[in-house]
Amino acid sequence: MTSPDSGLPDVLVVGAGGSGAVLAARLSEDAGCQVLVVEAGPVPRALSAFPPDLLDARLVPGARPGNAAVRMFPAHLMPGLPYMAARGRVLGGSTTVNGGYFVRARRADFDRWAAQAGDALWSYERALPFLRALETDLDHGATPLHGDRGPIPVRRVGLGHPAAAAFQAAARELGHPFDPDKNAQDPPGFGPVPSNAVDGRRVNTGIAYLLGGALARPNLTVLGDHVVRSVVVRRGRATGVVVEHDGRRTLLEAGEIVLCAGALASPHLLHLSGIGPAADLARAGIPVACDLPAVGAALSDHPQVVLEWTPRRPLDGPAGSWLGGVLHLSSSDGDEAGDLEILQSLVPVTGLVGGRTTVPGAPLAFLASVQTPRRTGGVRTVSADPDVPPRVDYGYLQTEADRRRMREAVRATAAVVATGAFGEVSRGLVEPSPATLDDDHLLDRWTHAHLGTSQHTCGTVPMGSAVDAHGRVHGLTGLRVADTSILPTAPLRGPAATAVLVGELIAHAVRRESG
Numbered sequence: 001m002t003s004p005d006s007g008l009p010d011v012l013v014v015g016a017g018g019s020g021a022v023l024a025a026r027l028s029e030d031a032g033c034q035v036l037v038v039e040a041g042p043v044p045r046a047l048s049a050f051p052p053d054l055l056d057a058r059l060v061p062g063a064r065p066g067n068a069a070v071r072m073f074p075a076h077l078m079p080g081l082p083y084m085a086a087r088g089r090v091l092g093g094s095t096t097v098n099g100g101y102f103v104r105a106r107r108a109d110f111d112r113w114a115a116q117a118g119d120a121l122w123s124y125e126r127a128l129p130f131l132r133a134l135e136t137d138l139d140h141g142a143t144p145l146h147g148d149r150g151p152i153p154v155r156r157v158g159l160g161h162p163a164a165a166a167f168q169a170a171a172r173e174l175g176h177p178f179d180p181d182k183n184a185q186d187p188p189g190f191g192p193v194p195s196n197a198v199d200g201r202r203v204n205t206g207i208a209y210l211l212g213g214a215l216a217r218p219n220l221t222v223l224g225d226h227v228v229r230s231v232v233v234r235r236g237r238a239t240g241v242v243v244e245h246d247g248r249r250t251l252l253e254a255g256e257i258v259l260c261a262g263a264l265a266s267p268h269l270l271h272l273s274g275i276g277p278a279a280d281l282a283r284a285g286i287p288v289a290c291d292l293p294a295v296g297a298a299l300s301d302h303p304q305v306v307l308e309w310t311p312r313r314p315l316d317g318p319a320g321s322w323l324g325g326v327l328h329l330s331s332s333d334g335d336e337a338g339d340l341e342i343l344q345s346l347v348p349v350t351g352l353v354g355g356r357t358t359v360p361g362a363p364l365a366f367l368a369s370v371q372t373p374r375r376t377g378g379v380r381t382v383s384a385d386p387d388v389p390p391r392v393d394y395g396y397l398q399t400e401a402d403r404r405r406m407r408e409a410v411r412a413t414a415a416v417v418a419t420g421a422f423g424e425v426s427r428g429l430v431e432p433s434p435a436t437l438d439d440d441h442l443l444d445r446w447t448h449a450h451l452g453t454s455q456h457t458c459g460t461v462p463m464g465s466a467v468d469a470h471g472r473v474h475g476l477t478g479l480r481v482a483d484t485s486i487l488p489t490a491p492l493r494g495p496a497a498t499a500v501l502v503g504e505l506i507a508h509a510v511r512r513e514s515g
């Protein structure tokens, strides 16, 4: 904490996204803690000020090219395979432009993170009270596993749509267990998707944590359209940030700086501030403040391909959410239960990309992802100019084991579509052909041509080698990272619920440290 008469905020939070909005709201519950949030994107002060597509749970705003609420990062999924990665740039960050699938990490993820962080704070048992506190589970209410008072409303998407019902019947036909509560740590199988959308409206973290009352607190200030360019480090201590607004740069100082800019922007900001691998920084012309090789050394994400199928008859559009059911099954590795995911979209991909909930005659889709915990690729900063984007490499499918798991995910999806039960609604897959499915080499080529990502990036500033279990950056004082960057590996599920948990856990840690 700063001294009361310094006039400086105690904590300056960079980014009001999946973790930052949560952290700022929780820290400002203490009226004696002055919190300043600096967000690069716009900050609507009321629900009605959000563009309607950012609230519509039948859409995934981040999938639509050119959406003003999205910042694109040029990237490579594999060497020679370029891609544009989307990140939310608006109050709520990527939770405002994402799919609204809100599933907790698995116990195995917590075990791994607790070991890597060297702190039981990250164990499932210690995290569970925070997982309960962050949600209002509208299906279960208050139980030992679920909460009924938290800011994020969680409801499982109904399986009443004919395509979702057919998916459920297909999973049963194939012998997959029913997994009715994906947030309960039961054996993985087919089930409805827990979502932070209610009555067709996606509730991002800005709405849930800030617009719900925190924004009115006198000790909380949230600045929108202010882009942090770098962190100022003096004699091993972070003292402030350089911020750009309306073309003008100013210095904002605070007792402590917390980066919540997301798993692509946070490592870039650290690099621009001279914190990262010294040789790379020197090559980019950035003076080194702290040699920290682990910053940006790898990332962790989930490769994904879309498999489209042709409806046998015209099907209605989705009622309240683009999401159908979801099936988790295990790759033949057998090490990580439920590491393959088949997620159903009730909106054609052309609709998601074009911002439309129905496209007559268009095929519907499954999103097949490999969610085995992996660290690959990385984020490298190539210029001291903050406007030059970092080099983002996903490093997907570089090993035979990675390619095999992806083949298994694709073939498992094809098996669902090939069931008699799914045949009630489907004429079959658009691609790949049976001949391609049968041949490893052809299937690898098909996958390469159709490869995408779940946009679940984590692990770019990992606990253990870059920050400690409280997000404190090694080798410096006054600087933390508190977003999905610090999770050493992406969870076996989508990371949005865990991003919120990061905000909750780090707020708890900050409060405990300051007594």
Ligand SMILES: Cc1cc2nc3c(=O)[nH]c(=O)nc-3n(C[C@H](O)[C@H](O)[C@H](O)COP(=O)(O)OP(=O)(O)OC[C@H]3O[C@@H](n4cnc5c(N)ncnc54)[C@H](O)[C@@H]3O)c2cc1C
Pocket (backbone or CB within 6 Å): 014, 015, 016, 017, 018, 019, 020, 038, 039, 040, 041, 060, 061, 062, 063, 086, 087, 088, 089, 090, 091, 092, 093, 094, 095, 097, 098, 099, 100, 101, 102, 103, 226, 227, 228, 229, 260, 261, 262, 263, 265, 269, 454, 455, 456, 457, 483, 484, 485, 493, 494, 495, 496, 497, 499
């Ligand atoms: C298209 C898409 C779909 C997804 N779908 C799902 C899903 O359905 N389920 C799921 O679990 N996960 C999903 N995810 C991932 C999930 O939304 C993210 O993992 C999560 O929101 C990350 O939280 P974060 O706090 O780390 O970063 P973010 O939520 O991205 O927040 C970072 C914030 O920092 C701000 N910021 C960045 N740089 C600066 C700067 N220099 N100065 C000031 N502010 C800055 C940004 O504007 C943003 O508001 C999806 C992601 C995307 C992009």
